[in-house]
Amino acid sequence: MKRTKRYRAGFTLVEMMLVIAIIAILVALSAGALFQVQTNMMARATDDVVAKLQSAVDTRIKAMHEQISADRVKPKTEDFKKLLLLCNGDEERAACLLLYSASSRASPICGPTWT
Numbered sequence: 732m733k734r735t736k737r738y739r740a741g742f743t744l745v746e747m748m749l750v751i752a753i754i755a756i757l758v759a760l761s762a763g764a765l766f767q768v769q770t771n772m773m774a775r776a777t778d779d780v781v782a783k784l785q786s787a788v789d790t791r792i793k794a795m796h797e798q799i800s801a802d803r804v805k806p807k808t809e810d811f812k813k814l815l816l817l818c819n820g821d822e823e824r825a826a827c828l829l830l831y832s833a834s835s836r837a838s839p840i841c842g843p844t845w846t
Contacts, residue, residue: 795830796827814829
């Protein structure tokens with residue numbers, strides 16, 4: 732008796748399922764890593780923006796403080812008194828706010844009636 736071997740071209744169902752399962756696991760792992768990388772990039776971008784804003788605000792406050800120190804003028808107007816109450820008695824901070832309001836030609840607290 733002669734035995735004949737049959738060769739089939741293609742894959743069995745078990746082999747195909749195994750390949751699909753391995754691909755699904757790899758996709759799931761890479762998607763999690765990709766999400767973590769994206770989150771880290773967004774956090775770094777946010778930190779950069781906050782640092783730039785903080786630097787800009789600090790520079791503006793230093794410039795205003797230098798201008799106040801150079802002038803050595805602490806106005807005793809009604810507007811200054813109102814700002815002094817809001818700033819808990821800190822005259823330099825109230826003077827900075829007054830100078831900023833005067834430079835923008837409108838006071839967010841006292842209104843646009845004074846210069």
